[in-house]
Amino acid sequence: MHHTLVFHIINISRKLQKAVSYKSNSLSLSYTEISALIICESQIQISQMELAQKLQIEPPSVVTLIDKLENQKLVKRKPIIGNRRKYQIVLTALGKTKIENLESHASKIEFRIRSSLGAKKTKELLRMINIIGSLNLNPEGGEK
Numbered sequence: 001m002h003h004t005l006v007f008h009i010i011n012i013s014r015k016l017q018k019a020v021s022y023k024s025n026s027l028s029l030s031y032t033e034i035s036a037l038i039i040c041e042s043q044i045q046i047s048q049m050e051l052a053q054k055l056q057i058e059p060p061s062v063v064t065l066i067d068k069l070e071n072q073k074l075v076k077r078k079p080i081i082g083n084r085r086k087y088q089i090v091l092t093a094l095g096k097t098k099i100e101n102l103e104s105h106a107s108k109i110e111f112r113i114r115s116s117l118g119a120k121k122t123k124e125l126l127r128m129i130n131i132i133g134s135l136n137l138n139p140e141g142g143e144k
Contacts, residue, residue: 009132016109017031019109020034020102020105020106020109029098029102032055032057032065033065033068033069034102035055036051036055036062036065036066036069036075036089037069037074037075037091037095037098037099037102038099038102039051039054039055040075040089040090040091040095041091041095041096041099045080045088046088046089047080047086047087047088047089048062048063048066048077048086048087048089049062049086051066051089066089069095072094073092073094073095074091074092074094074095074098075089075090075091075092075095076089076090076092077089078090
């Protein structure tokens with residue numbers, strides 16, 4: 001198949017995901033698990049349903065994901081007052097430590113990218129990423 005812009009972007013995305021996830025080290029988390037922790041850390045309150053929407057995964061999958069993170073003592077479910085069926089997902093102290101380790105690792109990767117590109121090309125790359133991110137890429141023209 002002819003390499004198109006889309007496949008080049010996918011390839012770079014996978015390379016970055018692999019570099020950030022790197023299961024073989026102390027983080028030992030997948031890209032989706034890392035994303036869930038980052039989302040939980042950045043939200044004052046988030047429910048399982050909201051987390052599923054932000055991760056763009058099905059609700060049953062997010063339940064399994066949270067179960068796994070909870071078993072690793074990275075998050076905990078807290079009941080939402082007034083709703084017995086909903087839970088707020090919050091980071092534990094260990095989860096916060098994992099996020100700090102991730103941020104340190106991601107900063108090193110970003111430094112290498114920025115150093116390779118220089119300030120002007122980095123600014124242009126970010127501009128282009130924002131343009132692509134704002135496009136409706138659904139071939140049928142529906143939601144993003």
